Amino acid sequence: MITCPYCATELVEQNGNAYCDFCDISFGPESExxxxxxxxxxVPGKQMKGFITAEHAEKSVKELVKYHTYDLLVCLRLAREERTKAYDLLKTFNKAIDQGGIEFTEDAAAQGKVYEYWTKRCWVLENILMDRMGYxxxxxxxxxxxxxxxxxxxxxxxxxxxxRERRKAKNI
Structure with missing residues (x-):
């Protein structure tokens, strides 16, 4: 029996398509x-990738919105770890500069860009999750x-x- 993948209403196939009255949706090879x-x-929905690395967190927004929510959460966790590492290293360079090590100025600037990059990656992931989950x-x-x-x-x-069968009441 063919059914609507959203509400399980039984459908009738006609010319390779089927229509659900309840959901007001047509299904078939050409259907969106x-x-x-x-x-x-x-509905099968988005599939979990299974193994996520920090490289996945660097994908484009167009790619990330296709990810399962679980995978997005793992990506966010990894991106936050990368941001923390970048921040800690930036702090180290800034302390060295404060103690007279001006040769670390370029390194601190480069590390500041890495920190900014991972902060923006976190924001992207957080906003996709906000859109999907509300938080x-x-x-x-x-x-x-x-x-x-x-x-x-x-x-x-x-x-x-x-x-469709009536259940018998349980005796107490």
Whole structure:
């Protein structure tokens, strides 16, 4: 049985297309909404990449918006780590300059640009998350990421089905 991937309404295929009255969407090979589902299976959605590095955080905004929210959170965590490293090194150069080491001026300027770069990368990721989730987390912990990954996988496996049979009341 073919169904709407958003609401699980049973669909009728006509000439390679199907229309959902409930969602007011047409599905098919040419549809912007893609194909219909089978037996109430959910929309596949964005897939997790599995292995994320700081290089992923450097992708363009056009690429990043295609990432799964989990992957964006990992990217933000890594970008924040890179920004912290850049800031710590910048502080070290500035202390050396303050103590008379003017030969570190160029290094400090270069490191300042690295810090600015990673700060902007963080802002990009935070704003994509704001757009998607309505907020971005102040801290991203291993526990938070593990729970999010588990919830995401559970949600993808959960079929959309309405029980049409009346349930018997439990005796107390």
């Amino acid at each position: 909404w893609g194909m219909w589902a089978e037996d109430g299976i959910r 971005f987390p102040e801290r991203i912990t291993d526990d938070m990421l593990i729970k999010m990954q588990e919830r995401s996988l559970r949600a993808q496996l959960r079929r959309m089905a309405i029980s």
